[in-house]
Amino acid sequence: MGAGAVMLPNLSAWGRPVAPEALLEPGIDVAVKKRLADAALNAAKSKGASYADVRIGRYLRQFVITREDKVQNIVNTESFGVGVRVIADGCWGFAAVVDAKNENDTAKAAENAVAIAKANAKLMKEPVKLAPQKGFGEVSWQTPIKKNAFEVPIKEKADLLLGVNAAAMKNGANYVNSVLFMVNEQKYFASTDGSYIDQDVHRIWPTFTVTAIDPKSGKFETRDSLSAPVGMSYEYLQANPSDKVTGITTRYNKGYDMLEDVVAAAKQAKQKLTAKSVEAGKYDLILDPSHLWLTIHESVGHPLELDRVLGYEANFAGTSFATLDKWQSKNFNYGSNIVNLFADKTQVGSLGAVGWDDEGVKTKKWDLVKDGTLVNYQAIRDQVHIIGEDESQGCCYADNWGSVQFQRMANVSLAAGKQPLSVDQLIKDVKKGIYIIGDGSFSIDQQRYNFQFGGQLFYEIKDGKIAGMLKDVAYQSNTQEFWNSCTQICDDRDYRLGGSFFDGKGQPGQVSAVSHGSSTARFNGVNVINTARKI
Amino acid sequence: MSIILTEAEAKALLQKVLSYSKADECEVNLLGEERGNLRYARNEVSTSGSLINQNLQVQSAFGKKVGVATIDEFDDASLEKVVRRSEELARLAPENPEYVGMLGPQQYLKSNGFFESTAKVDPAARAEAVAKSLQLTRESGSNAKLTAAGFLDDRRGYTAMMNSKGLFAYYPDTNVNFSLTVRTEDGKGSGYVTRGYSDFAKLDTADATKVAIQKCVGSVGARALEPGKYTVILEPTAGAVLLENIFFSMDARSADEGRSFLSKPGGKTKLGEKIVDERVTIYSDPTNPDLPASPWSGDGRPQEKVNWIDKGVVKNLAYSRFWAQKKGVKAVPFPNNVIMAGGTQSLDEMIKSTQRGILVTKLWYIRSVDPQTLLLTGLTRDGTFYIENGQIKYPVKNFRFNESPVIMLNNLEALGKPERVVSTESDNNYLIPPMKIREFTFTSLSDAV
Numbered sequence: 001m002g003a004g005a006v007m008l009p010n011l012s013a014w015g016r017p018v019a020p021e022a023l024l025e026p027g028i029d030v031a032v033k034k035r036l037a038d039a040a041l042n043a044a045k046s047k048g049a050s051y052a053d054v055r056i057g058r059y060l061r062q063f064v065i066t067r068e069d070k071v072q073n074i075v076n077t078e079s080f081g082v083g084v085r086v087i088a089d090g091c092w093g094f095a096a097v098v099d100a101k102n103e104n105d106t107a108k109a110a111e112n113a114v115a116i117a118k119a120n121a122k123l124m125k126e127p128v129k130l131a132p133q134k135g136f137g138e139v140s141w142q143t144p145i146k147k148n149a150f151e152v153p154i155k156e157k158a159d160l161l162l163g164v165n166a167a168a169m170k171n172g173a174n175y176v177n178s179v180l181f182m183v184n185e186q187k188y189f190a191s192t193d194g195s196y197i198d199q200d201v202h203r204i205w206p207t208f209t210v211t212a213i214d215p216k217s218g219k220f221e222t223r224d225s226l227s228a229p230v231g232m233s234y235e236y237l238q239a240n241p242s243d244k245v246t247g248i249t250t251r252y253n254k255g256y257d258m259l260e261d262v263v264a265a266a267k268q269a270k271q272k273l274t275a276k277s278v279e280a281g282k283y284d285l286i287l288d289p290s291h292l293w294l295t296i297h298e299s300v301g302h303p304l305e306l307d308r309v310l311g312y313e314a315n316f317a318g319t320s321f322a323t324l325d326k327w328q329s330k331n332f333n334y335g336s337n338i339v340n341l342f343a344d345k346t347q348v349g350s351l352g353a354v355g356w357d358d359e360g361v362k363t364k365k366w367d368l369v370k371d372g373t374l375v376n377y378q379a380i381r382d383q384v385h386i387i388g389e390d391e392s393q394g395c396c397y398a399d400n401w402g403s404v405q406f407q408r409m410a411n412v413s414l415a416a417g418k419q420p421l422s423v424d425q426l427i428k429d430v431k432k433g434i435y436i437i438g439d440g441s442f443s444i445d446q447q448r449y450n451f452q453f454g455g456q457l458f459y460e461i462k463d464g465k466i467a468g469m470l471k472d473v474a475y476q477s478n479t480q481e482f483w484n485s486c487t488q489i490c491d492d493r494d495y496r497l498g499g500s501f502f503d504g505k506g507q508p509g510q511v512s513a514v515s516h517g518s519s520t521a522r523f524n525g526v527n528v529i530n531t532a533r534k535i
Numbered sequence: 536m537s538i539i540l541t542e543a544e545a546k547a548l549l550q551k552v553l554s555y556s557k558a559d560e561c562e563v564n565l566l567g568e569e570r571g572n573l574r575y576a577r578n579e580v581s582t583s584g585s586l587i588n589q590n591l592q593v594q595s596a597f598g599k600k601v602g603v604a605t606i607d608e609f610d611d612a613s614l615e616k617v618v619r620r621s622e623e624l625a626r627l628a629p630e631n632p633e634y635v636g637m638l639g640p641q642q643y644l645k646s647n648g649f650f651e652s653t654a655k656v657d658p659a660a661r662a663e664a665v666a667k668s669l670q671l672t673r674e675s676g677s678n679a680k681l682t683a684a685g686f687l688d689d690r691r692g693y694t695a696m697m698n699s700k701g702l703f704a705y706y707p708d709t710n711v712n713f714s715l716t717v718r719t720e721d722g723k724g725s726g727y728v729t730r731g732y733s734d735f736a737k738l739d740t741a742d743a744t745k746v747a748i749q750k751c752v753g754s755v756g757a758r759a760l761e762p763g764k765y766t767v768i769l770e771p772t773a774g775a776v777l778l779e780n781i782f783f784s785m786d787a788r789s790a791d792e793g794r795s796f797l798s799k800p801g802g803k804t805k806l807g808e809k810i811v812d813e814r815v816t817i818y819s820d821p822t823n824p825d826l827p828a829s830p831w832s833g834d835g836r837p838q839e840k841v842n843w844i845d846k847g848v849v850k851n852l853a854y855s856r857f858w859a860q861k862k863g864v865k866a867v868p869f870p871n872n873v874i875m876a877g878g879t880q881s882l883d884e885m886i887k888s889t890q891r892g893i894l895v896t897k898l899w900y901i902r903s904v905d906p907q908t909l910l911l912t913g914l915t916r917d918g919t920f921y922i923e924n925g926q927i928k929y930p931v932k933n934f935r936f937n938e939s940p941v942i943m944l945n946n947l948e949a950l951g952k953p954e955r956v957v958s959t960e961s962d963n964n965y966l967i968p969p970m971k972i973r974e975f976t977f978t979s980l981s982d983a984v
Contacts (some may be wrong), residue, residue, distance in 0.1 A: 119662060441912065508688065
């Protein structure tokens with residue numbers, strides 16, 4: 001699946017509401033976690049498990065939700081519990097327990113997991129093959145944050161959003177909704193391989209939607225924030241001049257100026273009301289990183305998940321066109337020869353960055369598409385043998401202690417161009433094109449061939465110059481055709497991350513947060529449709 | 536104490552919680568549930584899970600200052616603590632200008648959504664249901680080799696609420712959703728089925744699996760048709776994911792604010808206007824025996840039988856209590872179920888009466904393109920077929936569409952007999968008829984199977 005702009009998840013599903021100060025309380029001591037984990041591991045082994053892992057998770061979330069001059073909701077949630085996964089009789093089993101208080105609770109969960117594994121083993125024909133993994137002993141990792149958002153008083157955050165809303169209204173918006181999402185995952189992992197891994201992961205996403213209405217025609221247009229959800233904390237909201245990318249509109253890199261962006265958004269939402277409706281046809285597209293991340297996510301990130309390729313997600317998210325034979329041929333042209341796509345679970349500031357994944361594998365960076373050719377997938381311990389490797393790539397993740405971990409997308413990014421190239425130089429050579437900024441509507445088929453994307457801002461390019469704003473734009477293409485039409489990529493001065501806070505996958509559904517980096521890139525002769533209708 | 540409380544047990548517990556309250560107003564919501572699931576893929580069991588959940592939420596109000604606290608332990612000390620906590624949070628909270636106070640006692644319709652057959656499902660019953668499905672795909676006989684990926688998910692639980700103004704509500708319910716994708720091993724064919732019931736005894740996984748197998752085998756060798764406007768027959772599974780975007784967009788406030796497909800210039804709305812074909816009637820009714828639902832909304836408002844679209848005319852919009860008070864109208868809540876009235880024709884009869892058209896069995900990855908017109912995009916999936924002279928002629932390659940369900944319901948040709956379906960996008964259950972629609976807009980082809 002994918003992930004939208006300002007979408008509010010079912011808040012109650014995140015955990016129980018708590019007071020804001022509870023989010024600053026330390027979780028249980030690491031020594032206690034080790035005792036709880038060992039009890040589960042020992043219980044699993046004594047019941048006959050050949051492998052077991054335990055995840056003790058404390059998940060803290062704070063959402064500040066406003067519209068115009070009102071704080072609509074302040075949600076603080078905490079979710080604490082333990083999930084135990086085992087292999088017994090060659091089959092996976094999983095059981096979880098909320099608010100585990102002592103060794104008895106975690107041992108009981110382990111016993112339940114073994115019982116489920118043994119019951120399901122009767123239906124199984126092919127036992128699980130787990131790639132070997134050395135234990136790391138007692139280790140830890142933290143997101144390198146500068147200012148913990150949970151330590152910032154709620155009033156300061158609410159005031160920030162109300163200030164943003166006021167600026168939008170002052171600059172012509174009819175309505176504005178703004179949200180600040182903050183997440184802290186305190187995850188402890190232990191396994192029968194001998195790892196005891198303590199991690200403290202932070203993420204933040206400030207975002208808004210501005211709406212402008214023309215009362216005469218009854219038409220309305222929106223413009224969403226150009227922020228990115230990031231693996232940072234409150235420091236993301238303190239933008240330095242060097243974090244800003246100026247041009248037709250300001251975009252942001254490692255720091256975000258929400259107030260500045262909302263002023264632009266209010267003006268642009270109004271401008272969209274009278275913008276020219278696009279003429280359908282073929283255009284050269286210039287795609288900003290604030291837009292291209294979502295196209296990378298859907299057309300590269302998902303199809304190169306090995307579990308999809310193998311059919312594990314066939315009943316929901318689907319399979320993949322990037323079948324094993326294409327990879328084995330070593331000459332499948334995923335894209336043109338300037339296209340290099342890589343997976344990276346270590347990228348600083350990215351949503352997917354952790355020290356170890358949720359099955360105790362140290363994270364790393366690897367190539368997926370090299371000089372246009374498909375060279376690898378994203379795999380975890382029970383699948384990596386299928387692509388002839390004996391070590392997992394470290395992209396296993398569960399969204400909660402109560403969810404079973406499975407293969408989730410690593411940060412998948414397009415490498416910056418190797419030749420010096422600026423956005424201005426890129427646009428200068430385009431005769432008939434559209435410059436797209438920000439992500440919008442998105443949809444792709446279950447094997448990731450045919451896709452359609454919208455955006456936030458569309459600018460017509462005529463003979464190397466920006467000719468004005470367009471609306472009603474969506475482009476449709478085919479993944480292989482699209483990446484083979486990539487003719488130019490700006491250099492690393494323009495490289496920025498975008499990302500999704502709520503990427504959905506699995507049954508029952510789980511969310512995950514993932515970043516995608518790129519520099520602005522050019523794609524030639526892409527089919528653009530006009531989406532205006534009358535009802 | 537068990538997780539699923541009886542009405543008397545829930546009432547006693549809620550009364551005890553309220554007895555601790557010192558706030559101006561206090562409301563307590565209670566839930567207990569047990570869920571289980573079994574997942575399979577590549578003809579093998581993959582993952583499974585179970586979840587036990589109980590939760591008590593207390594909302595205390597001093598004037599317009601409101602605080603909420605939650606707990607999952609039900610001993611006396613914990614119950615008193617959670618009430619005190621909600622009161623502390625209320626005192627610290629900013630005033631909520633949209634808080635309208637709690638409701639007094641209400642009358643609710645009777646609805647039966649709890650079935651013992653579902654309540655007693657255990658891991659063995661789940662495994663047995665899945666085994667019946669797996670057997671058919673593992674031993675696919677003379678056909679191409681088949682591979683199955685499926686998901687069985689069941690739930691039993693109850694919700695209850697009580698407040699200091701005398702409101703009490705209780706509703707127990709059960710549900711099971713089953714879905715399955717069968718593919719040929721060579722990846723050339725794919726078929727899908729989904730079933731949703733309140734009563735587990737109605738679920739026949741073998742029968743459902745045969746439907747998916749038939750679609751899978753029938754979809755092999757798809758031919759490409761030019762994209763364009765076609766007459767389509769949408770099976771209810773395909774129609775549901777388009778129609779629910781209308782259901783989700785019935786909010787009065789958005790319409791009044793001018794940012795809905797139901798808005799009109801000058802701050803007016805389309806309430807009372809005909810927006811779709813006069814054969815379209817969409818309503819909600821918690822007492823429907825084929826789609827029972829809770830007779831009260833989360834804030835205690837009664838769920839009555841409500842006509843949303845009657846003979847093509849918008850009859851009701853959904854209101855928050857605040858917005859209804861501001862507008863001086865009845866505060867009709869968003870419904871707990873949705874039913875679209877249909878005709879008597881079977882799907883086969885609809886196909887027989889079609890000269891040229893496309894049978895769409897499932898749609899996928901539905902996303903909003905333009906909220907002003909409810910324009911949606913997405914693709915056909917897992918079985919799309921060309922119809923000529925009343926017969927299915929051959930499978931066709933999948934299409935991407937760009938279509939608004941509002942335009943679609945203006946291009947209505949025929950409605951069949953409604954059946955219960957599960958939305959592949961939201962997991963919601965609906966009663967929806969198969970629909971024949973003219974000039975449905977396909978904009979490109981997809982190579983996906």
